[in-house]
Amino acid sequence: MPDFKWKGKDANGNEQTGIMTADSAEAVRLHLRRQKITPTSIRKRFKDVQIAIPGLTNRIKERDIVVFTRTFSTMVDAGLPLVQCLEILAQQTDNPIFSKAISDIGHSVESGSTYADALRKHPKIFDELYCNMVEAGETGGILDTILNRLASYMEKSITLKRQVKSALVYPSVIVSVAIGVVTFLMYAVIPVFGKIFSSLGSSLPLPTKIVIATSNFIRDYIVIIIIVAIGIWLTIRYIRKTEKGARIFDATLLKLPVFGLLLRKVAVAKFTRTLGTLISSGVPILEGLEITAKTAGNKVIEDAVMKTRVSISEGKTISEPLAATDVFPPMVTQMIAVGESTGALDAMLDKIADFYDEEVDIAVANLTQALEPLLMVFLGVSIGFIVVAMYMPMFKLIGELSR
Secondary structure, eight states: OOEEEEEEEOTTSOEEEEEEEOSSHHHHHHHHHHTTOEEEEEEEEOOOOOOOOTTTTTOOOHHHHHHHHHHHHHHHHTTOOHHHHHHHHHHHOSOHHHHHHHHHHHHHHHTTOOHHHHHHTOTTTSOHHHHHHHHHHHHHTOHHHHHHHHHHHHHHHHHHHHHHHHHHHHHHHHHHHHHHHHHHIIIIIHHHHHHHHHHHOOOOOHHHHHHHHHHHHHHHSHHHHHHHHHHHHHHHHHHHHSHHHHHHHHHHHHHSSSHHHHHHHHHHHHHHHHHHHHHHTTOOHHHHHHHHHHTSSOHHHHHHHHHHHHHHHTTOOSHHHHHHTTOSOHHHHHHHHHHHHHTOHHHHHHHHHHHHHHHHHHHHHHHHHHHHHHHHHHHHHHHHHHHHHHHHHHHHHHHHHTO
16 A cells, blocks of 8 residues: 655644555545544655665654654544554654554553553653653543643753754854864965975064974874874763763863853753653652653752752652752742742742743853854964964065065
8 A cells, every 4th residue: 555645733733744554545534534633735655765874864853752742642632542543653653763663562552561661662762751751641541631741841851952052053163163274274274384484494483483383293193183082082971971970070061150050050940840740740759859860961960869859758848958959049949949838849840940941041142142252253363373473474574675
């Protein structure tokens, strides 16, 4: 049977897309209408020639999981059986690896496994947070609500990551361009000027000597420089994978003048959003804190949350041990204390997360504005010094000839 690529809108007006195997376009249309999806476009899909690139091709993106979760929530809410939902989603998913994983999950559920246990068989796709929230939804009979909440959480998490990446892309590009241009000048251009100046036989100014000496060093040891650079990069990666190295590295990042404040705000936003989502979904507080610590992405934050978990298991409140860690701002711990006393901790955590999401957005904008002139000055000074150093002997030679 041929494959048909379709587009449509669900009962909430959200646009949905997918691929379905059927006898005809009419069969696809009828199948979609049974799922309460109004089709807007159905066309036959021709098989593409794919070249598999290990590590790149068919990689499952977070956005794919969000779409899967949101669509699955809509289907469950519409009253479709879990196995049927998974069969449909496996057919309409473009990514063959993700499609196979969904099919495997469907077979596990059909064999009597719970949905959460079936998801746990694919830890590289569905993390502990996802599986625990699904389990809480199944236990409480509110799986569709939990899936919808999960999708919203993941969308906000993706947005937060994108904000941090946007703050790092601009300076990374400028520094990379500066290094590339300087390396090219030193390796290919400066030696030409060096030969010209040496043939003249006159003494060179100090800046020119420095530039030519640096150029000679780069040309003579370029292979060693590349090997050392790769060695340093691999060493840093190895150190980051160790417990002690990760703690030192993460603690250093949080202490950086500008980026440290941004990363701290990101950590607070992620912590409050994750814990708030878990608590509101019915996950026990101690289990929620353990999951939140593992997904923190920073060893310092993880240690602080785990210390808080130990204190809570001894009968203390959340706000007291959090304040004692000196990782979270006083405003955060005070608002958490208010949430605990009023019995609305999950709602308060969501409010803190929303506030810090906005703070991250503002911090990224301010950081970009502050770095832009500094990076342009860095680029101008780096290249300008080389250019001036090369022109200085010419100015000196012209001055001698005019006498």
